[in-house]
Amino acid sequence: MLVVRPAGPADLDHLLELAILSGPGFTSLPEDPDQLSERLDLSRDSFAGRMAPPERWYTLMLEETDTGDIDGIGSVKAAVGLKRPFFSFRIVNNTAQSPSLGLKLDHQTLVLVNECTGWTEVGSLFLKADRRKGGAGRLLSQSRYMLIGAEPELFNDIVLAELRGVFTPDGACPFWDHVAHKFFPMEFDEADLMTGSTDKQFILDLAPRHPIYVELLPEPARAVIGKVHPQGVPAMALLESEGFRPNGLIDIFDAGPTVACGRDNIRTVRDARPYTVAIADEVEAELPALISTASVGAFRAVRQKAALDGEVATLSRETALALKVRPGDTVRVKS
Known part of the structure; x- marks a missing residue:
């Protein structure tokens, strides 16, 4: 199963590998271990709420639960x-015209x-x-x-x-x-x-x-x-x-x-809804849904089947384990 979870200092080797693979022009993934280490410290402290909200930079890792392999990265600053x-x-459109010549010209400029x-x-x-x-x-x-x-x-x-x-x-x-x-x-x-x-x-x-x-x-x-x-x-x-x-x-x-x-x-953001967790051995649902925890500090997300009934979302034991949720907890679901 693929799970998206918070990144922290232990992910440095994985993050450096992704930075190298991303190639030139990926400003937020420099091939610099010191910068990446600082970023992972910042991610850990952001999820832990140790700094003012505007200073937080949340980094997310896409992990295979079976192998522990890291396949991707995303972030929210x-x-x-x-x-x-x-x-x-900023691309700015400027118009120049000369009534005496009957000319009207449009020019694009770039303005810092x-x-x-x-x-x-x-x-x-x-x-x-x-x-x-x-x-x-x-x-x-x-x-x-x-x-x-x-x-x-x-x-x-x-x-x-x-x-x-x-x-x-x-x-x-x-x-x-x-x-x-x-x-x-x-x-x-x-x-x-x-x-x-x-x-x-x-x-x-x-x-x-x-x-x-x-x-x-x-x-x-x-x-x-x-x-x-x-x-x-x-x-x-x-x-x-x-x-x-x-x-x-x-x-x-x-x-x-x-x-x-x-x-x-x-x-x-608009379409996801909160549900109370129930857990079953088997889940009957036609299509997988996007499911996440309901708090930033304990954030995890998967795409798995969820049986939605009223305000209850029934998850498989494997899905609940990946999200680290228990019966009665709240999850957010976008079906």
């Missing part, structure tokens, strides 16, 4: 931009902004290649919304997600090579690492202070603005199915899109 700016480029302060972010969604079919990705993705829905008051009214931009098969990033690198004279990996490990002052110091006219950019850069890395297309589809939509912001390094949705309008 309670609030972005509070201690370090959350920079983006810091608009998302305090918003909740879902991210770090990554699965091993052999787990990208069969519903594991959907389970991991939706588990993040079940976490938010368990105690929504811990999260912001707006939830965003950043998607990785386009990279070529040889690892080159057209937007970085033709645009961002002109302002940040370093390797992409170095800038990416600094984004996650510093206060981002270097971005404020070096980023363009004036709008960048898209029409003046080379075609390879224009072609990837707001486009998703091929590996991110399934993640984008999952986000759209939950109600997320592009909000006109892109990443300043790789031009990947940002999408957002009102917290209470996310489909999984």
